[in-house]
Each structure stands twice: as C-alpha cells, then as structure tokens.
Amino acid sequence: MKKLLVVLLSVLCVLSLAGCSGGGSGDDNTGTGDGGTVVKIGGSGPLTGPAAQYGIAVKTGAEIAVEEINALGGLQFELNILDDEHDGEKAVNCYAQLTDWGMDVSMLCVTTGPSLAVADMYQEDGVFAMTPSGSSPDIIAKGDHIFRMCFADPEQGVAAADYMAEKGLGTKVFIFTKSDDEYSTGVAASFKNEAAAKGLEVVGEYLFTSDNATDFPAAQAQEAGAEIVFLPLYYEDDTKIIKACQDLGYNPVFFGVDGFDGALEQEGVDVAMFEGVYYLTPFAYSAPDEATQSFTAKFNAKLGNNPNQFAADGYDVVYAIYNALTAGGATADMTTEELNAIMMEQFKTLNYSGLTGEGMTWDASGAVVKAPLVFRIESGALVAAD
C-alpha cells in the first residue's frame, strides 16, 4: 500500500512537470516549409510559469491578428508561438524548433531575458525579428534585423517626468525602485535625469529587491513630504505600495508606468483604491475607437478577460509584418531570404497605425517612434488624461 502511494505521488509529480513544459508547444506542423503557401511567423514567450500571463496575452493578440488577416483571403499567415518559460536557455531551444519548422519572420520573444538570448541568432540568420514587449534597449542593439514594438524603458521615465512637470501634478517626488529589476532601475534612472532638468525635486527613493518586496515603509515618503509617488514597477508591487500608503491615511498622486497595466484585472481587487492613479501605457482596452473595441471583444471571447498592452503589442507586430509584406508585394511562395529582404526594405519607410499608436515608424536602430499616452483611473476605468 505504501509503495503504491509512493508510486502514485511520483507519477503525479512527473505529470505536473510534463504539464508545465508541454503546455504551449504548438506541434501543429501543417505548413509546407520554405516557399510554401503560407508565411510562417514564429516566436516564443512564457506560456507557463510565473510570467505566463504576458506570453499568453501576446500569443492570443497575435492569433486574433492572424485570424483576421487570413479571413481577408490575401497573403496567408501561420503562427507558432512556443513556450520559453521566461528562460533564456529554453528560448534557444524554441529558436531551434522554429528554424526546423521553417519560420520565415519572427516575433522574437515576449520578455527581455529570452529576447537577449536569441537575438544574435536571428541577426546571424538574417531573419527579421520584432519583439512585441521586450523593452530593454539592449535587445535591438543586437543588430539591424532586430526591431521592437513597445517603448524602451528610458523613454517612459522621460515621458513621466515631462508629464508631471507640464501638468503641475506637484514638485516633490518619491520613487520606489526594485533594484534587482532592470526595467525598474532603467525607468527610474531616466526619470531622475529628466526630473532634474524639469525642476522636479526627488525627495527620496526607496530601493528594494524581489526578496523583500513586502513591507513597504510608506511613512518615509510621507515624512519626506512627497506630493507624487512614482512607481516604475509592475502592478503587483504597485498594488502593495499604494495599499501601504493608504493604510497610513497618506494619499499622494500615484504615477505608474506601463507595468501598472493589469492592476485593475487582478481578481478580488477593490478598484476604488486606484482612483486617481496616473499611468503611462500605449494601449487601454476601454478606449472608444472601433479597432480597440473589436479587438477587446475578440480577446474577451477567447480568454474571458480584457486585453492588456501585451496583447495589443502582439496584435500590432503581426499587422506591422503584414503591412510591410503586402506593401513590398510579397507572395507566400517566396523564400525566407526574399521575404526578409522585403521586410528590411519596407521597415525603413513603414508608417503603421495600430492599437498601440498612430503613425508608428521605426528608426534605423529598430526602435519604434510613437507617443506614450497618459491615462488616469476614474471610477475603475481608464480615461485618457489630457
């Protein structure tokens, strides 16, 4: 009996592991390889594990775009997003799998670490690769074939400081920075530079790491007399810090960056706590335009929740690739080399308007040029702040 239980338990363990790694490997190899009837778009992202929400959002957004494009009847796309579990080594395996599958163009990876691990290989192979959401400037620095759809970290810090100064939200700013997260330190550093130039006073900065991201001494910000609390963080930490401040009865202006996206979607959250929070994001599902509303409805039908900017980034990458290929007169029977030559040529002049920006262009480094938008939370919904 004991033995049986041990065997059962170990089988369960093995199954749970298998569930993790097998979750997202799309083995639907229905394409016909190089020069076939479809253009094959590959990529990887965390579909399982702690960062899964980002990968799943990008994958679903990209799927919606591919379905729409294929329904048009012109150039046909096939999408294959593999699971890299937000791990550089696994991303390299995904890259190898995608190459065997006959990938024509790539969406690189969803997160920064894996993107950095494979960008060199795409560059060497001469394959066009655009990360939907890898925001580190180091990614596109890997070569001229590597592009980016989202903002770079430093741009957000600059935009946040500019907005605060321009709109007179206050002059004394306190920053909470996660010192072991490049995203957070990158935004905070550029914010501090720009704040000094714009006459804002940084009255204090609290540094923490992912290991002690629990007990936030909000009293420090309060005692420093901060009128604005700047949060270059992801929404989990944002939520904890805002709660810690409110528990003290301290209500400054909270200003987040695009990592704040998702805060309102947390299960069990009392959205009233976010009333009046400002944050930067290129995409808000509640925006009234038709494209956003149609995308939100389709995303909701697939996953049962509202899309965040990652989903919109995934959608926009597929459409940017589609626009470039159709503008260059690509056909599905072209070889990978021919398709990539068109991509590289077209992206010099491409002007694309999508969910995450109007009139987006790309500079020679592969960075996107678009304006960040500031939103404000009012009655639990996002409202464009003027």
Next chain:
Amino acid sequence: MKFLSYLISGIRLGSIYAIIALGYTMVYGIAKMLNFAHGDVIMIGAYVAFFALYRAGFPLVAALLASVAVCTILGITIEKLAYKPLRSATSLAVLITAIGVSYFLQNAALLLWGSTSKIFPTILDYGFIELFGGELKISYQILITIATCIVIMVCLTLFVNKTRMGKAMRACSEDKDAARLMGINVNSVISLTFAIGSGLAAVASVLLCATYPTVTPTLGSMPGIKAFTAAVLGGIGSIPGAFLGGLLLGIIEVIAKVYISSELTDAIVFSVLVLVLLFKPTGLLGRKTSEKV
C-alpha cells in the same frame, strides 16, 4: 515616536514569523526533519481563504476555519504520502523529498490558479488607536495580529505541558523508541504535529495576506525561509524559541530596512543568524545535546 511605530510594525511582522516558525520547530522537535513544504502550505492556505472570502462570500471567521481545515488535512496528507514512507530513510532523502513537495505544491498552484496575482479583500479594517495625542497611530489590524500570536503561543505551551497528548509529544521528541515502548503511538503523534503546524500555517496565511494583500503561488517561499531562520535563531525544536526568534527577526528586519539599508535588509537579518549560531550553536533557547561517541 517614529522609532516606536517602526518597532510595533516589527513586532507585527515578527508575530507572523513566530506563528510560521512554530510549524518548523514542532515538526523538527518531534519528527527530526525540516519540512520545507511548510511555506507552500501557507500559500495554499492563502488561496483557500481568498476563495472562501471572495468567491464564496464567507464571513472572515468561516473563511479562516475553512483555510485551517484544508491546511490541516493537507499537512496530514503530505506527512502520510511523502514523509511516512521515509521514516527510516536518511535525513538527506527526507530533506530532498520536502523540497520536492514544495515544488509540487507551487507548480500545482500555478497550474490550478495561474500566475496572475489575486488581491486579498480587506478584512480587518477597523481603523486606528491614537496614542500620545495622535502622534502614534496603531491600527487594530496590528493589535489583532500580535494578540493572535500571543494567544496561540500560550495555548500551545499549555497544550504541550499540561495535556496527555502534549506529554506524548514531549516523550517522542525525547526518545522515539522509548516512547513507543511506553505504548505511545508515535505515528499518530507525528500526524498530530503536522496537523497543528499546518493549521497554524493557515492562521499565519490570513494574517500575512491581511497585511500584504497579494496572493501568488510563490507567496509562501520568503516568509517560509524567514520563519525557518527565526526557528533556528530561537533554537529549533523549542516553542518559546520560535516565539523569541520570530519577534527578534521581525524587529531586526524592519529596523534594518528603515535605518540602515533597504537593499541590505536580508543580508543583515541572515548575518545576525550567523553570529548567533557562531556563539550559541543551538540557538538562543535551544537545548544542548551531547553526542555519545
């Protein structure tokens, strides 16, 4: 006054560590093993309480009881399935099994409930007590946390020292074979220990989430390690030691964070552990054991 408010916040954090540390220390004292899955039992407790409060709309006490019940059953099940078959195995095998159980629980939570964080509803929002003409504000939540910890400590000490079952526990911790010869059912004593430890983990999870409201599958890892440190600091195997170690650790953590460096907090906390162990290898209240050669 500021110092006093930080001190109280440290005692609050320390109280939570102390309750978790009890689970480590009791299991170690009686089964002589380190149950590294304890932190993940806290995580499961937090999810159960969240679902009971938010999805099922239970009142706080019912949610707490549901969480305690699930964690107690989970604790006994883990012991029966994973640890009991290894009763005579080397301690290394048991340790690795414990780490395996910990991974299993974390990944199961990831698969079942996803990685998106869930926000624990506000449950203990009764406002503040103001002392010294409003200069010192203490929330009732902090007082409830500290009071819960003290009540648990007193009850547990009475239970271990005054009841027959408590006596059996002490006997098992002293000498398992002799206890068996005296007619004590060692297996059921160990099961009871796991049940109590896991039930307390559920209480700790609710107190933890009332303070830091984000529920994720890795929620229990860091508090688990800190509480284990607290148990070692106080002397593993000793119930008052867990209390003392937890409080000290919580206070050192908060004070170090505010007055020295927020980034070096963990380094400071663990250096204190190293220093204490250098001078008092059995921990502050640990018993000296002499090895027979």
